[in-house]
Amino acid sequence: MxxxxxxxxxxxxxxxxxxxxxxxxxxxxxxxxxxxxxxxxxxxxxxxxxxxxxxxxxxxxxxxxxxxxxxxxxxxxxxxxxxxxxxxxxxxxxxxxxxxxxxxxxxxxxxxxxxxxxxxxxxxxxxxxxHVGDASEEQLREEYELGEEVEARHILVEEEEEAQELIDRIQAGEDFDALAREYSIEPGAEESGGNLGFFRRGQMLAPFEEAAFGLEVGELSEPVRSFYGYHVIEVTDRNPFTDDFEEVERILETAFNNRKAHKMSQKQQELFQDLEINVxxxxxxxxxxx
Structure with missing residues (x-):
C-alpha cells in the first residue's frame, strides 16, 4: 500500500x-x-x-x-x-x-x-x-527471573480514564472480579471475571505481555493500551522456569525483540499523533x- x-x-x-x-x-x-x-x-x-x-x-x-x-x-x-x-x-x-x-x-x-x-x-x-536484537545477557537473565508463565486477570475498557477510575476503585477496596464482570468489554468477562489463567510469552499482545510479566504477584498495572482498548491487569500467580537459562535463552531473546519491535511500531504512531495540523x-x- x-x-x-x-x-x-x-x-x-x-x-x-x-x-x-x-x-x-x-x-x-x-x-x-x-x-x-x-x-x-x-x-x-x-x-x-x-x-x-x-x-x-x-x-x-x-x-x-x-x-x-x-x-x-x-x-x-x-x-x-x-x-x-x-x-x-x-x-x-x-x-x-x-x-x-x-x-x-x-x-x-x-x-x-x-x-x-x-x-x-x-x-x-x-x-x-x-536497536532490535541488542538484548544483553544481563537483560535476558532479568527476563528469565520473571518466570516462565504468569497467571493474571484483567479488565478491558475503551477509555484510559475509565481504566484509571477502575484502578482507583480496586485500590480503595472494591472487588476486582465484580468490577470485571460489570465493566469489562471483553467477551466472556461476565462469566470469567476477567481471569485469563496461566500464559507464557508470545501468547498475549506485546504491551499486555510486557506489563504482566513485569508485575509482582498481587500488583495492579497502570492502564495498558493495546489494539483492543485499555487493560487493567493484576498478576495472581507466577511459575518459575524449570529449564536452565541456557536452554531457554533463545525463547527469551525472541520475546524481548518482539516487544522491542512493537514499541517501535507504537512510537511511529506517536510521532504522528503529536503532529499539529491545520488544514x-x-x-x-x-x-x-x-
Whole structure:
C-alpha cells in the first residue's frame, strides 16, 4: 500500500508542478488525451487525482517530513543510510546494480528511494527505542527471573480514564472480579471475571505481555493500551522456569525483540499523533479527523 501511495504521490506532485509552471494551459483546459468519447484535460486529471488520492498523498508528505525532522534532531545523515545499504549489499552478496535491483524487487520495493525511506524510518525509531536484537545477557537473565508463565486477570475498557477510575476503585477496596464482570468489554468477562489463567510469552499482545510479566504477584498495572482498548491487569500467580537459562535463552531473546519491535511500531504512531495540523482546504478535512 505504501509503495502505491508513494508512486501516486510522485505522479500527483509532477502533475501539480506542471500545472503551476503552465497556468495558462491549465486554465485553458490543456488537452492531454483525445478519444472518440471525448477529450481529457490536464486539469480534469489533476482534480480526479486530488479527489481520489489527495488525503493519502498529503499523509505521505507529512509522514516523510516528520521523519526528516526527527532525522535532523538525531543527526541522521544520507551517509548513515548509505552505510546501511552497503551493509545490506554485503549481507546478501550483492555485486552489481542489477543484483541490487533484483533484491529490491524480491523485497517488494520498486526503487532505491523507497528503501532509503524505510531505512530512515528504522534509524529514527531505533534512536527513540534502541536497536532490535541488542538484548544483553544481563537483560535476558532479568527476563528469565520473571518466570516462565504468569497467571493474571484483567479488565478491558475503551477509555484510559475509565481504566484509571477502575484502578482507583480496586485500590480503595472494591472487588476486582465484580468490577470485571460489570465493566469489562471483553467477551466472556461476565462469566470469567476477567481471569485469563496461566500464559507464557508470545501468547498475549506485546504491551499486555510486557506489563504482566513485569508485575509482582498481587500488583495492579497502570492502564495498558493495546489494539483492543485499555487493560487493567493484576498478576495472581507466577511459575518459575524449570529449564536452565541456557536452554531457554533463545525463547527469551525472541520475546524481548518482539516487544522491542512493537514499541517501535507504537512510537511511529506517536510521532504522528503529536503532529499539529491545520488544514486550510475543506476538501482535505479528514486529514485531521479522529
Amino acid at each position: 505504501r509503495k502505491a501511495l508513494l508512486f501516486i504521490t510522485a505522479v500527483l506532485l509532477l502533475l501539480l508542478a506542471a500545472c503551476n509552471n503552465d497556468n495558462t494551459n491549465a486554465q485553458d483546459g490543456k488537452v492531454i488525451v483525445e478519444s472518440s468519447v471525448g477529450n481529457i484535460t490536464e486539469e480534469e486529471l489533476i482534480e480526479v487525482l486530488k479527489d481520489t488520492y489527495g488525503v493519502a498523498t498529503l499523509e505521505n508528505i507529512l509522514h516523510d517530513r516528520v521523519l526528516q525532522q526527527h532525522a535532523e534532531d538525531f543527526d541522521i545523515t544520507e551517509e548513515d543510510i548509505d552505510l546501511e545499504i552497503d551493509n545490506l549489499k554485503e549481507t546478501f552478496g550483492i555485486q552489481n546494480e542489477a543484483e541490487f535491483m533484483d533484491l529490491l524487487q524480491r523485497q517488494g520495493l520498486n526503487s532505491e528511494e523507497e528503501l532509503r525511506t524505510m531505512i530512515l524510518s528504522h534509524l529514527v525509531l531505533e534512536h527513540h527505542i534502541g 486550510l482546504d475543506e476538501q482535505y478535512s479528514e486529514l485531521v479527523e479522529e
